[in-house]
Every structure is written in structure tokens, then in C-alpha cells.
Amino acid sequence: MNRTTLSxxxxxxxxxxxxxxxxLTTPDASGAGAAKAAAHLPVERTTLVCPAPxxxxxxxxxxxxFTPVTRGTDGSGKAELRSAAEASGTGTGSSPGAAxxxxxxxxxAGAKTAGKPxxxxxxxxxxVTGDVSGGxxxxxxxxxxxxxxxxxxxxxTTEVAAGTGRGLLGxxxxxxxxxxxxxxxxxxxxxxxxxxxxxxxDSAAVVDIDLYGKDGALxxxxxxxxxxxxxxxxxxxxxxxxxTPQDDVTVHVRVxxxxxxxxxxALDDQLGGDWLAASADPADSLVLPGIPKDATSVKLIAFTxxxxxxxxxxxxxxPSGLITPAGHETVHVKGGMTTAVDLGDVTRGEAGSLVxxxxxxxxxxxxxxxxxxxxxxxxxxxxxxxTSPVATRATSADNSGKGTILSLTAPTGTAQVKVTASxxxxxGTAASKTYTVKAGTTQDVDPPVxxxxxxxxxxxxxxxxxxxxxAARTLASEHEGVPGFTIQTLPDDRGMVSVPEADQDLxxxxx
Numbered sequence: 001m002n003r004t005t006l007s008x009x010x011x012x013x014x015x016x017x018x019x020x021x022x023x024l025t026t027p028d029a030s031g032a033g034a035a036k037a038a039a040h041l042p043v044e045r046t047t048l049v050c051p052a053p054x055x056x057x058x059x060x061x062x063x064x065x066f067t068p069v070t071r072g073t074d075g076s077g078k079a080e081l082r083s084a085a086e087a088s089g090t091g092t093g094s095s096p097g098a099a100x101x102x103x104x105x106x107x108x109a110g111a112k113t114a115g116k117p118x119x120x121x122x123x124x125x126x127x128v129t130g131d132v133s134g135g136x137x138x139x140x141x142x143x144x145x146x147x148x149x150x151x152x153x154x155x156x157t158t159e160v161a162a163g164t165g166r167g168l169l170g171x172x173x174x175x176x177x178x179x180x181x182x183x184x185x186x187x188x189x190x191x192x193x194x195x196x197x198x199x200x201x202d203s204a205a206v207v208d209i210d211l212y213g214k215d216g217a218l219x220x221x222x223x224x225x226x227x228x229x230x231x232x233x234x235x236x237x238x239x240x241x242x243x244t245p246q247d248d249v250t251v252h253v254r255v256x257x258x259x260x261x262x263x264x265x266a267l268d269d270q271l272g273g274d275w276l277a278a279s280a281d282p283a284d285s286l287v288l289p290g291i292p293k294d295a296t297s298v299k300l301i302a303f304t305x306x307x308x309x310x311x312x313x314x315x316x317x318x319p320s321g322l323i324t325p326a327g328h329e330t331v332h333v334k335g336g337m338t339t340a341v342d343l344g345d346v347t348r349g350e351a352g353s354l355v356x357x358x359x360x361x362x363x364x365x366x367x368x369x370x371x372x373x374x375x376x377x378x379x380x381x382x383x384x385x386x387t388s389p390v391a392t393r394a395t396s397a398d399n400s401g402k403g404t405i406l407s408l409t410a411p412t413g414t415a416q417v418k419v420t421a422s423x424x425x426x427x428g429t430a431a432s433k434t435y436t437v438k439a440g441t442t443q444d445v446d447p448p449v450x451x452x453x454x455x456x457x458x459x460x461x462x463x464x465x466x467x468x469x470x471a472a473r474t475l476a477s478e479h480e481g482v483p484g485f486t487i488q489t490l491p492d493d494r495g496m497v498s499v500p501e502a503d504q505d506l507x508x509x510x511x
């Protein structure tokens with residue numbers, strides 16, 4: 001997947017802001033006017049997309065926005081989160097429903113949000129929240145500029161008290177892109193999995209969807225050429241795209257023209273539900289961080305997009321180091337086919353993260369975990385996709401004084417980590433702690449909590465030194481004995497961009 005959180009426009013704007021213009025050089029200029037060392041500058045514009053949260057009339061959804069304070073930004077800028085239709089400035093939107101047969105328009109804002117943003121941050125460093133209720137909440141598009149753009153994070157959290165998919169559902173609103181992989185989806189009768197496609201732009205997007213089951217590609221006559229209208233969303237029920245039900249499916253989203261935000265809402269009749277975020281790009285080494293220590297069932301779903309088979313070495317990064325799960329030393333993945341392996345209670349009461357290594361660099365894979373907590377009749381589900389490391393900084397936007405678990409993983413080398421709790425959305429003073437995560441381990445840490453906390457707060461994770469660092473946040477909230485929870489991985493926020501310093505001497509172009 002092309003994980004670009006910075007558009008070309010943003011890159012060009014950042015360059016223009018610093019240099020004024022970029023010098024051109026001729027091939028025989030003997031190095032005159034050559035680009036100097038790249039400058040590391042804050043991004044100047046960010047777009048994020050939040051999918052429509054729920055169709056349940058008893059759903060309550062909250063949105064939390066947070067931008068960490070970033071050096072190098074000026075005092076100007078703004079950010080806001082609006083319905084997809086309102087983001088167009090026309091107040092209209094459409095969704096053809098060709099792929100679902102439902103024809104439901106989720107682009108309109110409805111009476112609850114029309115005319116004003118769902119939320120509008122006032123300053124970096126303090127979270128801002130907004131709420132909607134019921135099943136008519138639309139997909140949202142957020143834009144941030146200037147000092148609000150670097151590291152901007154939006155979290156969507158929904159509580160559904162009963163019915164299919166009941167429990168706690170959470171997702172980080174993501175940047176629109178042109179390719180996504182979702183291992184861990186399903187077209188089984190007990191599941192209602194919807195792929196939400198949201199177009200934030202002024203032109204229609206055209207999307208192709210490929211489904212892969214245990215025996216390879218699933219045949220479909222309606223998964224190609226799906227049009228997502230400008231400033232609208234298309235919820236695609238995956239079971240309508242294939243004739244044969246499959247327990248475990250890999251979904252590949254390819255955008256022919258335009259760009260979309262994409263996420264899968266996986267709803268189970270018995271096991272609750274959650275959002276399945278896109279997996280990291282296919283690679284020969286993957287990390288899936290933050291398996292809860294009390295997980296009662298963990299299923300690994302893996303897929304390799306090529307024709308060649310591969311073997312995955314499976315290891316668990318535990319609090320004491322890397323271990324190999326008994327009976328699951330390796331997993332054989334067939335080319336073009338989805339492989340699912342039940343790992344049981346692989347963590348055995350301790351914090352853990354899965355580390356996968358392909359037997360051959362020429363066989364890249366994607367992967368995700370389906371995690372279940374609770375006992376029969378009172379169970380809840382969440383998903384952990386493979387994720388990218390925290391190169392510099394990552395943020396979890398919606399946290400409470402209780403029910404927040406932060407997992408830090410250093411698979412190959414000891415890492416020094418600084419975690420900062422922001423001020424609360426309604427009051428409180430920021431606090432920080434520094435942790436050492438030993439090589440090959442996962443640590444569930446007690447994150448700092450703002451003094452005098454009121455409301456929610458953000459956690460910003462910074463890798464200070466050492467080896468690669470991976471992170472995930474679990475948010476838990478029990479309801480009538482059901483252990484509701486949701487897990488979000490924390491990839492790098494890409495709040496900074498490298499911009500070459502250009503020589504401003506254009507004399508070589510004068511004739």
C-alpha cells in the first residue's frame with residue numbers, strides 16, 4: 001500500500017515556504033546549483049478520512065483530535081472534521097450503491113452535523129472531542145493546515161450496547177491512498193463485513209476489489225469498476241461480492257483513478273466486532289504488536305500476493321524475550337491463497353507481539369491477527385494488522401484514566417522510548433515517562449496520566465534511541481460482563497518531511 005500521508009501539493013508547499021523557488025541546473029554546470037542536504041521540515045497540510053461508524057440506532061460514537069506540538073511550525077493554521085459531503089462546500093453527496101444493492105447515501109451530514117464541524121481544534125497539545133449518536137452518522141473528512149498538520153491524529157470510537165457487532169469499536173482515521181490490503185476479513189454467514197470506501201476529493205474515484213480465500217481468488221462479477229462519487233462514501237458488503245462463503249478472506253483494494261480512504265468493519269453475530277485497519281505493505285519481515293495478555297484466542301491470517309509459496313518463521317516477543325510458540329514454529333503460506341492458523345492462547349497470560357519472518361526475501365507477505373477476549377457467551381473481538389515501526393513519533397488520540405494499555409515492542413534491539421501524556425480535553429497537566437524496552441521483548445507499560453485529568457488525553461510515543469520500535473494501544477471498557485476492547489497500532493505519524501535545500505542562484509539559466 002502506498003502509505004503517503006503527505007500529498008505532492010504539501011511537499012511542494014513546504015519547499016516553496018523555505019526556499020522561495022527551486023533552482024534548475026544544466027548537465028554541464030559542473031555541480032553549480034546542485035541540491036544541498038535535505039532539510040527536515042513539518043508537513044503543512046494533512047487530510048484524514050473517518051468511515052461511517054455504525055448503522056445501529058443505539059451506537060454512540062466519539063471523535064478525538066490531537067496534534068502534538070512540533071518545532072518549526074509558525075502560529076498559523078487550522079483544522080476541522082466535517083461530514084464528507086460538507087467537506088465539498090456544497091452540502092451534497094451521493095453514493096450509488098452499485099456494489100451493495102443498498103443504495104444508501106452516507107455522504108450527507110444530517111440535521112445533527114449540518115452547518116458546523118463535528119470538531120474544531122483550538123491549539124496543538126490539547127485534545128478536542130466531538131460526539132454523534134445513532135445509526136445515521138456519516139463518514140467524515142478532516143483537514144489540517146499549518147501548525148495543526150504535523151502528526152495530526154484522529155480517533156473514532158463507537159460503543160454498541162447490543163446486536164451484531166456489539167462492543168467497543170475503534171479506528172484511527174487514515175490518509176486517503178490508492179492501494180490497501182486487509183487480511184482477516186470474512187464472507188461467512190456469521191459475519192457482516194463491510195468495506196467502507198470514502199472519497200474526499202472533487203472527482204469520482206474508481207475502485208477494484210479482489211478477494212482471496214483459502215483456495216485462491218474468489219470469482220466476482222461486481223467487484224471491479226466501483227465508482228465512489230466525490231465527497232461520498234460507499235459501504236460494500238463483502239459477502240455480496242462472492243458466491244462462496246469463506247471464513248477468512250484477504251481483501252485487496254486497488255484504486256484506478258483518484259484516491260479513497262478504506263477500512264473494513266467486521267461484525268460478528270456472537271463475538272462482537274471491530275474495525276480491521278489495513279496491513280502494512282507486503283514484506284519479508286512483519287511485526288504485529290500488542291496482543292492482550294488475557295487473550296483467549298488468537299488467529300493468524302497471512303497472505304502472499306505472488307505465485308510462490310513461502311514459510312513464515314513465527315516468534316512471540318514476550319516480556320522475557322523471543323520465544324517460539326509450541327506447535328507453530330513455522331506457517332506455510334501458499335502463493336495467492338489466504339492461510340489462517342489458530343494460535344490459541346499464545347500469550348499465556350503475558351504481554352506479547354507476533355514477529356514473522358519469511359524464509360525467502362522474494363516471498364513478501366501481509367498478515368493480521370484476530371484476537372478474542374472473554375468466555376463463551378461474553379466474548380469480544382479486535383484485530384491487529386502488521387504495522388510499520390515508530391521511526392520518530394506516533395500518537396494515540398483517545399485515552400482515559402482507566403482502560404488504556406500501551407504495548408511497546410523492540411524486536412531486534414533495545415530501544416529507549418519517551419511517552420508523553422497530553423493535557424486532558426477538559427483539564428489537566430501534561431506528564432512524561434521514559435522506558436527501556438529490551439531487545440526481543442514486548443512491554444505493557446503503565447502510561448503516564450495527566451495530573452488533574454478531566455476528559456480524555458493523548459499519548460505520544462517517541463523513539464529516543466536504539467533499535468526499531470513498534471507500538472499499539474488497547475482501549476477497554478466492560479459492559480454487562482462483556483470485555484469490550486479495541487486495539488490500534490501506532491505507526492509513525494510522518495509529521496516531518498525531507499525537503500532538499502535548493503540553490504537559489506539561477507545565473508546558469510541566463511543566456
